[in-house]
Amino acid sequence: MTTPAGSAPETPKVEVVSSNEVTSDDRLWVVLCFLLAPILPLITLFLDNRKDRPFIKYHTIPTLILGIVEGIFVALLSWIPVVNCIAPFVWIINIVYAIKANKGVNVDIPVITGFSKGQGWS
Numbered sequence: 001m002t003t004p005a006g007s008a009p010e011t012p013k014v015e016v017v018s019s020n021e022v023t024s025d026d027r028l029w030v031v032l033c034f035l036l037a038p039i040l041p042l043i044t045l046f047l048d049n050r051k052d053r054p055f056i057k058y059h060t061i062p063t064l065i066l067g068i069v070e071g072i073f074v075a076l077l078s079w080i081p082v083v084n085c086i087a088p089f090v091w092i093i094n095i096v097y098a099i100k101a102n103k104g105v106n107v108d109i110p111v112i113t114g115f116s117k118g119q120g121w122s
Contacts, residue, residue, distance in 0.1 A: 022104040026055040033059060034098035034107075037067025058106055061121040062113045066094070069112070 029050060033041045041064035044050050051057055070090055077087040100107045107113075116122045 022055045026053050027102050027104055029053075029056050030059045030063075030101040030107075031098045033063040034066075034094045034101060037063045037094060038071065039067075041067065055104070055106070058122055059101065061116040062107075062109050065112045065116060066097075066109055070094070 029044065033044060033056075041060050044056065044060050045064075051060060070093075074087045074090050077083045077090075097107045097109065113122070
């Protein structure tokens with residue numbers, strides 16, 4: 001590429017990603033935390049490079065609590081014969097929250113997010 005006489009060559013533009021920006025990797029981790037709760041949020045707590053990201057940190061503990069609560073709820077519902085058939089549909093809420101999180105939005109789970117913030121966990 002040649003430049004006209006007397007003008008400086010163009011420097012390539014480098015986009016700096018701030019640590020507060022939500023990357024596609026962050027969104028993927030949070031989506032997987034919602035879909036594989038409570039196992040993947042527990043694993044995420046032990047990964048230093050993941051748990052320090054603001055978007056992932058905001059969602060890790062609430063998804064862990066949500067997964068535990070849903071597991072207990074489904075286990076209790078499975079003992080009731082008629083309700084046993086519809087108990088797996090409880091997991092649909094995880095899909096809804098995962099879709100919201102994939103847009104890069106902080107998902108507030110009604111009671112659980114407030115509880116984890118109040119405890120200082122997220």
